[in-house]
Amino acid sequence: MKTLISPSILASDFAKLGDEVRAIDEAGADMVHLDIMDGHFVPNLTVGPDVVKALRPYSAKTFDVHLMIMPNPGIVASFAEAGADIISVHPEADPNIHRSLQNIRSLGKKSGVAINPGTPLEALEPLYELADLILVMSVNPGFGGQKFIPASLGRIRSIRERIDQLGLDTIIEVDGGINDETAPSVIEAGAHALVAGTAVFRSPHGSYRKAIDNLRLSGSA
Numbered sequence: 702m703k704t705l706i707s708p709s710i711l712a713s714d715f716a717k718l719g720d721e722v723r724a725i726d727e728a729g730a731d732m733v734h735l736d737i738m739d740g741h742f743v744p745n746l747t748v749g750p751d752v753v754k755a756l757r758p759y760s761a762k763t764f765d766v767h768l769m770i771m772p773n774p775g776i777v778a779s780f781a782e783a784g785a786d787i788i789s790v791h792p793e794a795d796p797n798i799h800r801s802l803q804n805i806r807s808l809g810k811k812s813g814v815a816i817n818p819g820t821p822l823e824a825l826e827p828l829y830e831l832a833d834l835i836l837v838m839s840v841n842p843g844f845g846g847q848k849f850i851p852a853s854l855g856r857i858r859s860i861r862e863r864i865d866q867l868g869l870d871t872i873i874e875v876d877g878g879i880n881d882e883t884a885p886s887v888i889e890a891g892a893h894a895l896v897a898g899t900a901v902f903r904s905p906h907g908s909y910r911k912a913i914d915n916l917r918l919s920g921s922a
């Protein structure tokens with residue numbers, strides 16, 4: 702299976718967000734990763750559904766919305782209406798995550814469960830059947846540009862094994878500190894999709910296309 706690349710626009714130039722979304726689309730990104738932070742669950746604040754809606758015309762690619770907020774049904778519906786294709790929620794932020802995942806699917810969107818590096822994998826057990834995607838955080842959420850946490854590899858492997866055991870085709874997406882050095886082992890551990898902010902928007906390769914191609918191909922090297 703081809704590795705999907707989801708550039709996080711958290712590392713892009715906020716003064717020209719629309720152009721940045723269009724640029725990664727044209728550079729071959731498979732998805733656009735939008736980090737939504739509320740200043741409470743994580744110590745940073747970003748954008749809401751209106752900005753997602755404003756960016757929607759700039760790319761027809763999958764809008765991969767990572768909610769780092771307590772997701773009440775109204776706000777989830779707002780992101781769905783704004784054009785999100787995948788909506789991921791954190792169990793640590795959501796006492797009603799089981800309902801939230803059902804709700805996301807009932808809105809016709811793909812449901813994701815995002816887990817922090819410190820979250821026991823047991824938290825996924827009641828949720829596997831309701832999740833189209835597991836978003837494994839390989840840094841603590843809140844900021845781009847952090848260092849990949851190596852213990853994430855074992856967690857990705859265990860989730861991969863469990864998904865296979867259950868006979869599901871859940872996508873494993875990994876988020877945080879992904880670059881040319883970390884991507885190969887993450888893909889080898891069983892990830893299907895990589896989020897990359899710094900490695901795309903501040904790439905040493907000099908072009909978004911080269912940055913995306915390098916990440917995608919790094920697992921087959």
Ligand SMILES: O=C(CO)[C@@H](O)[C@H](O)COP(=O)(O)O
Nearest residue numbers: 842843845846877878898899
């Ligand atoms: O969700 C988050 C951070 O909370 C991520 O999506 C980051 O935006 C990834 O940034 P890099 O580690 O790739 O710079």
Ligand SMILES: [Fe+2]
Nearest residue numbers: 736767876896
């Ligand atoms: Fe993210």
